[in-house]
Amino acid sequence: MVYVITRKAETLKKFFPKNTDFNSLPKHSPGNEDITYFDISGLTAAELKKTFAQAKKSCGNSPWGIIDPKGSVKDTAALFFEGASDYLGPALLKGKGIDAKRLKDILKWRNAFAGAVALGSNASAAGSAEGFLKSGVKLPAASAFPGWKKMQSGKSMPFYLLYCSLQGKVSLETRLGEKVLSQVHKRFAAFLSGKLREADGLLWMDTGRDCLFLLPPRAKNAEAAIKACVGIIAGAPLTVLETFGISIPANFVFALHYGSISYKPPGKTGTVVSDAVNSIFHLGAKKSEPGRLTISGGLPDASVPKACHDLFVSFGEYEGRKIWHTKKFSYAKAWV
Numbered sequence: 001m002v003y004v005i006t007r008k009a010e011t012l013k014k015f016f017p018k019n020t021d022f023n024s025l026p027k028h029s030p031g032n033e034d035i036t037y038f039d040i041s042g043l044t045a046a047e048l049k050k051t052f053a054q055a056k057k058s059c060g061n062s063p064w065g066i067i068d069p070k071g072s073v074k075d076t077a078a079l080f081f082e083g084a085s086d087y088l089g090p091a092l093l094k095g096k097g098i099d100a101k102r103l104k105d106i107l108k109w110r111n112a113f114a115g116a117v118a119l120g121s122n123a124s125a126a127g128s129a130e131g132f133l134k135s136g137v138k139l140p141a142a143s144a145f146p147g148w149k150k151m152q153s154g155k156s157m158p159f160y161l162l163y164c165s166l167q168g169k170v171s172l173e174t175r176l177g178e179k180v181l182s183q184v185h186k187r188f189a190a191f192l193s194g195k196l197r198e199a200d201g202l203l204w205m206d207t208g209r210d211c212l213f214l215l216p217p218r219a220k221n222a223e224a225a226i227k228a229c230v231g232i233i234a235g236a237p238l239t240v241l242e243t244f245g246i247s248i249p250a251n252f253v254f255a256l257h258y259g260s261i262s263y264k265p266p267g268k269t270g271t272v273v274s275d276a277v278n279s280i281f282h283l284g285a286k287k288s289e290p291g292r293l294t295i296s297g298g299l300p301d302a303s304v305p306k307a308c309h310d311l312f313v314s315f316g317e318y319e320g321r322k323i324w325h326t327k328k329f330s331y332a333k334a335w336v
Contacts, residue, residue: 002103003030006039006067015097030062035106037088039067052082063110069093077231081307085110091238105330132309132324137258137300145216148202156262160215160222160303161276162201162229163255163284164192166240168248175248184244185209191243195232199224204266210253210285212277214261219302222256226308229254229293230326236291237331254293255284258300279319287318291329297322 002020006012009022016037030036036059038051055064065086066079073079076087085106088098144157166172166188173181189211193203196213199221205212215221229252232239236251244250259276279296288294295304295312298321304312312324 001030001034002098003028003034003036004039004067005036008039008041012039012067015093017098017100017103028058030059032062033107034062035085035103036062036064037067037086038064039069040072041067041069043072056083061110063106065106067093075227075231076234077227080230080234080311081227087234089235089238091241102330132312133295133297133299133301133304135297135299135301137298139217139219139300139302142218145218148200151263151265153264153268154262156260158217158258158260159263159276160217160225160299161257161259161261161280162196162213162215162225163210163253163257163280163288164188164213165210165253165284166244166250167253167290168250172246172248172250176246180246182208184246187244191239192232195228196225199228201225202266205269212280217258217300219300219305222299222303223305223308225256226293226295226304229256230308230311233291233293233326234329236329251290253284253288253290255280255288255296256293256299256303257283257296258298258303279321283318283323287315287323289325292325294323294325297324 002016004012004016004020004022005028006022013020013022028036036055038055040048040051043051063085064083065088066073066084067088069090071090073087073089076089079087086102140158145151166184168175172184176184185208189203189206192211192213193201196215200216201213201221202215203211204214213225215225233252233254237249240246240250257276257280259274259279261274261276264270279298283294283296294315297317311326313327315323315325317323
């Protein structure tokens with residue numbers, strides 16, 4: 001059964017299956033195979049927070065999603081961190097509606113997620129924890145990083161290195177042409193700089209096809225970057241169309257590594273000789289997949305917050321390090 005908690009049932013009935021139950025709470029006790037959607041149109045920030053609490057309390061292990069007709073949620077990844085299994089934004093609500101395949105995929109994803117949480121809990125209890133990010137690498141004291149404006153050229157210290165690119169099922173250069181792709185890449189780099197502002201990300205290298213950002217060696221910066229990347233991937237179809245102006249399937253490739261470099265300001269990096277730089281470009285360009293964030297086993301132990309552990313699955317080893325990447329998002333239509 002599909003439940004929709006809304007005050008505007010008439011406007012949504014054409015979007016959901018005929019047997020959908022529309023109500024406005026307060027009593028709601030769905031089963032594990034039921035799916036509940038909460039319409040958040042017109043809610044204040046306080047009411048939105050209350051809705052999340054209500055969803056988690058009333059739905060338990062059953063999946064729930066958010067209906068956001070006006071696109072008021074700016075960080076869609078935060079919804080999944082809260083426990084949501086689906087998000088219906090303005091673009092999707094203009095489509096043909098929810099089909100049976102999407103509902104099945106949501107249930108399948110939720111069941112897999114619940115299983116992963118249980119497995120993770122059991123592993124922790126047994127003391128094994130699957131070896132997730134047990135590098136033994138420690139972050140330096142917060143005071144070690146003076147800020148980008150005070151960083152001295154030639155100073156060696158560790159940083160997080162975030163590789164970013166945009167890839168399609170078919171080469172974007174082939175589909176778009178070099179001139180158009182150049183403009184798309186400029187918008188891509190500017191978009192990322194804005195999204196990584198909270199992580200204090202510095203656009204350090206830009207090849208014209210991919211980018212490398214430096215992040216301060218602090219756990220909070222890595223956490224902010226991870227959440228930003230997941231949020232960007234979650235909204236990839238809409239971002240690619242509306243922000244970059246291209247209508248062909250494309251998605252983001254992100255890879256996060258950690259290591260020491262001899263710092264030089266952006267635009268003056270020249271040919272940097274660094275194992276860390278070589279490693280991140282290899283990981284991002286040769287191993288990582290579109291629609292995922294890949295992380296290196298060389299990250300400090302504190303890099304990924306526990307709330308995000310269940311987003312990652314093992315991706316084997318690469319160049320002598322264990323690596324993990326995020327689970328794949330399911331979009332409304334075929335996408336990369």
